[in-house]
Amino acid sequence: MNPFKNMKKKQVTMPLYKLLMLIFVIVLLTSVVTFASYKFGLYFGNDQQKNLNKIEAAYKEIDNDYYKDVNKDKLTEGAIKGMVQSLKDPYSEYISSKDTTTYNEEISGDFVGIGAEMEAHKGYVRITSPMKQSPAEKAGVKPLDVITHVDHQSIKNQSFNKIVSKVRGKKGTTVTLTIKREGKEPFDIKIKRDKIHVTSVDYTKKNDTGIIAISKFQNETTKELKSALKQAQKDKVKHVVLDLRNNPGGLLDEVVTSVNLFVDKGKPVIYLETKGDKPQAVDTENNKLSGINDMKYSVLVNKGSASAAEIFAGALQDYKIADVLGTTTFGKGIGQVHKEFNDNSLLKYTNMRWLTPNKSYIHKKGIKPDKTISAPKYEGIEILDPEKTYQINDQSKEVSSIKIGLKALGYNIKNENDVFDEDLKQAVMSFQSDYHINSNGTFSGKTTEKFIELLRKKILKEDKQLDQAIKYIHQ
Helix, strand or coil: CCCCCCCCCCCCCCCHHHHHHHHHHHHHHHHHHHHHHHHHCCCCCHHHHHHHHHHHHHHHHHHHHCCCCCCHHHHHHHHHHHHHHHCCCCCCEEECCCCHHHHHHHHHCEEEECCEEEEEECCEEEEEEECCCCHHHHHCCCCCCEEEEECCEECCCCCHHHHHHHHCCCCCCEEEEEEECCCCCCEEEEEECEEEECCCEEEEEECCEEEEEECCECCCHHHHHHHHHHHHHHCCCCEEEEECCCCCCECHHHHHHHHHCCCCCCCEEEEEEECCCCCEEEECCCCCCCCHHHCEEEEEECCCCCCHHHHHHHHHHHCCCEEEEECCCCCCCEEEEEEECCCCCEEEEEEEEEECCCCCCCCCCCCCCCEECCCCHHHHCCCCCCCCCECCCCECHHHHHHHHHHHHCCCCCCCCCCECCHHHHHHHHHHHHHCCCCCCCCECHHHHHHHHHHHHHHHHHCCHHHHHHHHHHCC
16 A cells, blocks of 8 residues: 555745845855865865975976076976986977977988988998988989988088988988999988888798798888788799888887788787786777788797787787797887876876787896897897997997998808907907008907998898798798
8 A cells, every 4th residue: 555645746936036136045055065175176186286385386496486487398298208207208209389390200210301321430420321212322322321411511520310401301401412323422412301201011032932021010011011912912922021120119000901911800919908907909800901811920039029929929829820039129018198288298197008919028037039040149239339349358238239340251260258368459450451551459449430330231142030931931
C-alpha cells in the first residue's frame, strides 16, 4: 500500500522580489566560493597553487625591484627553462620562438636554401656534396668547393651556424657565394634560394640485395620508403637490408605508417603508456604493401639507432619479419609531446614510455640484434682537433685513436694502447712523408686534417659492417 497515494499536491509560491533576491545570493556565493578556491588552492590543488604563487611572487619581485630594467620575455623564458632543466631529462627542452624554425626544419626535412651539405674547413666552409637537382647543383657547385665569402662579405673564422644562416634565406632571393676551387682562381656563383626537401630514404642495389638506408623518420619517409621497396621489387632482389644505423628517430606517425608497409591492418606497432594509464596500442590502419612478402628482410642497426628507429626495428623483430643485425641500439624507450605557445615557442617534454608489440621495454637497454656484426674500430675513434698537438710520451684516448686510424690506413702499428711511443712517432713520420707534410713526428695541424680526410674517404668507400651483413644473409 502506498501511503502517499491519496496525498494532495501542494504548490509552493513565492513573491517575485524574494525569488530575484535568492537568485542573486546564489550567484554571489558561487562567485565567492570559486574565487576562494582559486585563491587558496582548492581549484588547482594546494601544492600546485602554492608553487604558482611563489613563481608569481618571484617574478613580480625581480620585475619591480631589481636594480636595472629587466626583459620580461627573457625573465619568463628563464623561468620555463629552469623548470625544464630541473627535470634532468635530456629529451625535454624549451625552444624559443627564434629557434622553432630550425627545429621544425629538422623534423620535417624541409628548409629554404641552396641545397648543399657543408662542413667547417680551415676557417671557412667546404661543400661536401650538393644535393641532386638542387639550386646549388644546377648553379655548378661541386664537392670540395670552399666558400670564402657570402654576398661579398668574408666569412673567415665565423661560427658554422652563422655561416649557414647567411647562406639560407627567403625563397626566391639570390645569394652570391665566392668559391675557391682547386686549380682555379676564386670566382662568384649566384644561386637562387628555393625550398629544399632532404630525403630520408636512399636505395641502392648490390647484386641481388637491395639496401634501403633510412636516415630518420620525418615527413614523407613512408612515401619514400614505399617507393624504394617498389623499386626493389622491380629489380627482383631477393633480400633487402633496411639500414637504420645512426638513425636518431623522428616522428611517431611516420614510423607507424612505415611499419604498416610490412605489417597488416589492425596490428599494434607499439604500446604507449602515460602516467596513471594502462598501455594503449597504436595499431596499423591500412593493408600492408602489395607483394611485400616476396622479399626477405634484415634490419641493420648500431648504437646510433634510437627512438623511432628502435620502434621500427623492434616491430619487425617481434613480428619475425626481419632479423636484426649489427650492435645493440641506443635504448630510448620514452616519447615526447610539444606544447606550442602563442609566440610560437615550444615546450617539449617527456610524457610517455613505449613498448614493442611483445611489450618489451627497451629504455636504457636497447634492442639486441639477432646476430652481432660490429663495425671496424676506426669508425668509432675519438674526434681529433687539428689545433691540438700529440707527441712522444703523451697518453690519452686520442693517441689510441691515432694508432687505430693509422693501422687502418696501412701503417705499421705494433699496439693500440694510449701511449705515444717511439713506434707511433715513426709511423707518423712515415705518414707525413707520404703526404708531403713536414716530417717531425708530432701529430697536429695538416697531419690531423689529412688523417681525418683519408679515414672519412675510407669509411665512405668501404662499408665493412654492411658487407658482413650481406655476407651473413646469404649463408
